Amino acid sequence: MESTIYFFTGTGNSLKIAKDVAEKLGDCDLIPIAKIWxxxxxxxxxxxxxxxxxxxxxGLPKIIYDFIEKIDLSNSEYFFTIVSSAGDVTELPLQQVNTLLKAKPKAKALNAGFLVTMPNNYIIGYDIHSEKRQKEFFEKEMNQVKQISEIVKNKKRNLNQDIFEKNLGRAERFNAKFREDVNKSDKNFYAEDNCNSCGICENVCPVNNIIMIxxxxxxxxKCQQCLACINFCPEKAIQFGPGTLKTQRYHNPEIAIEEISNQKK
Ligand SMILES: Cc1cc2nc3c(=O)[nH]c(=O)nc-3n(C[C@H](O)[C@H](O)[C@H](O)COP(=O)(O)O)c2cc1C
Ligand code: SF4
Ligand code: SF4
Incomplete structure (x- = not known):
């Protein structure tokens, strides 16, 4: 294949973007990081x-950081990154990917980077976006996918050096602390009495961090805090501390639950 897209997703937004770009590019493999990392x-x-x-x-999810650090990329020449966020984003994730690429034995560099705003799934901090806002994000995503695919098809650069020289040290330290602590952050999850033992949470967890007992x-x-479990529970039985008693749940409406569980298979 001319292109390979490695993706990770908790609630489907990133998978939706990855699928759309892969389709537009053609001759593109779509590989779930959860399956191979x-x-x-x-x-x-x-x-x-x-x-x-x-x-x-x-910044980067821990699983992405570890994956890019580990994979041998010496056979590849052109690199792009698409970051899906809820809109509160800087260039830090692009800097981080570029730094990881530069550290490879045959130093590589990030050629193109894209920030796509999608609906919020971080319901342990903030409530979900309204349906109207979600629709706006989905419409914009379709246009961005066209632009992204054109840039990647033509192997263009869309990043200038300024982006990599920006001092984002504070954000970097915030993200590094998150990556250090994330595996054990699941101690705040619990299932309430309305759990019906359906096992969906266990199935959607991309890193097999849930066992039904x-x-x-x-x-x-060994959590990545992707929040698939809490967002996909059909009974809204999973909580994370007291905050999520008040927040709604989100997952991308275009992505089937099986596509989430299949990413680790
Ligand atoms: C642990 C965690 C941290 C997040 N941090 C940010 C953040 O710093 N800024 C932001 O805009 N969105 C943040 N989000 C929101 C997601 O990046 C966003 O909703 C994304 O589209 C979800 O993608 P997915 O559906 O592929 O999992 C965070 C989500 C999670 C689960
Ligand atoms: S998804 Fe929800 S209802 Fe199903 S087993 Fe998990 S906690 Fe229980
Ligand atoms: S336990 Fe939940 S939040 Fe943690 S990685 Fe699995 S699905 Fe994601």
Missing amino acids: QKENLKSESEKIGFVFPLYYS DGVPEWQH
Whole structure:
């Protein structure tokens, strides 16, 4: 394949973007990071490589950081990144990807980077966007996908050096602390009595961090905080501390639940 897109998603936004771009590019493999990230000897084969993922705490999810650090990219030449966020975003994730690429034995660089605003899934901090706002984000995403695909098809650069020289140290430290603590952050999750033991939370968890014990989910302290479990629970039985008793749940309406559970298979 000419292109490979490696993606990670919790609630489908990033997968929606990855699928749309892959379709427009043609000759493009779509590989779930959740399926391969623990394998040894990871190596890219395509000329063009894309990383598509959600923004977590101003920067990269831990799984993305670890994956890009680990994979051998020496066979590839052109790199792009698409970050889906709820709109509170800087260039930090692009800087982080570029830094990881530069540290490779055969130093690489990020050629193109894109920030796409999608509906909020961080319901442990903020409530979801209104339906009207969600619709606006989805419409804008369709236009951005066209522009992104044209840039990638033609192997263009869309980033200037200023982006990489911006001092975003504070955001970087915030994100680094998140990555350090995230695995154990699941101690705040619990299932309420209305859990019907359906097992959906266990199925959608991209990193197998949930095991059903006596019909209720138990979290295994290797969490990525993707929030798939809490957002997909059909009974709204999962909470994260007291805050989520008040917030609604979100997942991308265009992505089937099976597509979320399949990313680890
Ligand atoms: C742990 C976590 C942290 C997040 N941090 C940010 C953030 O710093 N800024 C922002 O705009 N959105 C943030 N979000 C929102 C997501 O980046 C956004 O909703 C994204 O589109 C979700 O993608 P997904 O559906 O592919 O998982 C965060 C979400 C999660 C789960
Ligand atoms: S998804 Fe919700 S209802 Fe189903 S097992 Fe998990 S907590 Fe219980
Ligand atoms: S336990 Fe929940 S929040 Fe943590 S990685 Fe699994 S699905 Fe995501």
